[in-house]
Amino acid sequence: MKYSFWLIFLVAAISCKQEPPRVYTLQDDVSFLASDSLMGRETGTANELMAADYLVKRYEGIGLTPAGNAGTFFQTFTFKPKNDPHKEVEYVEASDSTITGTNVIGFIDNKAEKTVVLGAHYDHLGMGGQGSLHRGDAAIHNGADDNASGVAVLLQLAKQLKEGELKGNNYLIMAFSGEEIGLLGSNYFSKNPTIDLDKVTYMINMDMVGRLRDSKVLSVSGTGTAPIWPQVLNANNPGFELVLKESGVGPSDHTSFYLQDIPVLHFFTGQHED
Template sequence: MKKIVLPLILVLIVSCKKEKTNAFTLQDDVYFLASDSLKGRATGSAEELMAAEYLMGRMKDLQLNPAGDSGKFYQTFSFTPKKDPHQEVIYGRGDSTITGTNVIGFLDNKAAHTVIIGAHYDHLGMGGAGSLYREGAAIHNGADDNASGVAVLLQVADSLQKKGPKSNNYLFMAFSGEEIGLLGSNYFSKNPTIDLSDVTYMINMDMVGRLREDKTLSISGTGTAPIWNQVLNATNPGFKLVLKESGVGPSDHTSFYLQDIPVLHFFTGQHEDYHKPSDDAEKLNYEGMQQIVGFITDVISELDDDPKLTFKKTKNESEEVPRFKVALGVVPDYLFDGEGMRIDGVSEDKPAQKAGLMKGDIVVQMGDSTVVDMMSYMRALSAFEKGNTTKVVVDRKGEKITVDITF
């Protein structure tokens, strides 16, 4: 990927600000954030600060007001990295601390309520614990995860600034520290720069750059307010919606759900480049991203004259996930709404590949257990231990194929 020189980009931002127009496209934002020059935007790195400076310039260009600490666009937080994955993060300065930077802009319409629109901009840097790449250190550009969400956020901000509804205020937030535990959104939710009691709902965009040909779009959090299903179906321009009720998930909307704020999380699905160096800007579906911009803007417009949304608690689906002692070595297709568990990617040198399973296969039986959905697949997988052998039945383009799997 070609490197992008930061000073040139900032000059363009300044010139665009003078013209008071948003001359930036989705591609412009993604290609900058996902360039090799930013070396994967690891939390607390010099390159993440370069990305933060770019985002601050974009928010100024969009004529947003600073809404971070002390009248600035930045909200910084320091923390001690976890040595144990189950350990709670400790915020505050001290030995071996890292400082993350949230970038926050505010569109003040002098309204009673505020809508929060967010997306994380950090990624994995050169790899590390979260990477699925096994060939050493390499730049993880994170185009879909999550330059795509940030680019959509900026376009939504432009739409709301130019022609959007004015009955709510809008807080636009680019979060740091998502990849290492939702740190930026969690910190903001407990140290808000606005009154959270005035927030009517929060919208999160995380991995919205790979819309498929069938236009499948996953939206989580639909159970967190009674009106969500009605609004989403009324404004849907033609997406195949996969609606999930839970307000808890592995992204930043969770931090706001835990503050009793209704949430939505938009997501176009995982893919074989997830958390790998190959998640590059040229692979994104920009037309699909623009359609998502329109959809989110329409959802916001539809709720313009509504009172503050009523919050509802939902079940925590993550608490129902079984524990695994083994792995099949596949990436599930989380957007599949048919019967079984469809494989969206196969990892090298893992049980699935060794048995001949392929992308697109639909697992319908594992051992004695019938697989009808993701949860039944996970329950079946949790019954096995390392060294076990079992039969797995898959549906491959209408043909039932049985293979032997050794974990």
């Protein structure tokens, strides 16, 4: 009798014990995404899907609403690996010779008229190959800066926007796949959007934002895509050495949105030998 009382008490105590909500830091997200176990997050691999599953958990923890296909956070796209780099990739039905990438998309619905898109690609180069600056034997390309850094910032922004008081816009939070092999995830989304693109005011892309130098140089591209950008950036600059570039076309996912006539900005802390 005494024993069973304690047993019941213990079970009750354990089930009442609530875990405190986990607070994720930028470092937590970069450490996971850039870990060796993810093998460089190459598009279409099981390792990329491990990263995608992690992002779903993070999105759910933040309280984002699924905005991919069929009520999920995922938007998949399938393509044939191209042999000719000058040819456009075609999206096709899945078969033995195709690769499937996965965008991870969440939404903050503030019942606003307009939506802002915030994005960062989460795929990287896997073991190297085309696009890698590495010369020598194949090696895991961890991609801490390119682009676990952008994804980590994206997640922090999503959390702050979800919990904060800026309710004048809805926010679409997008982690793109297929960036390294030709902006495929953002290109596919821009042609197969899961929200009405006419309601999108602008898109902000973060690709490589983890290596700010002592000089505080921050490159911002796309400043010519809306007349107000230079003024907004200079008025809200907490101390960066801003290098503004007008073009909305560049080697990252904002390009896909600019080509749909959406004003864009791309934040970038600079190239380096890693």
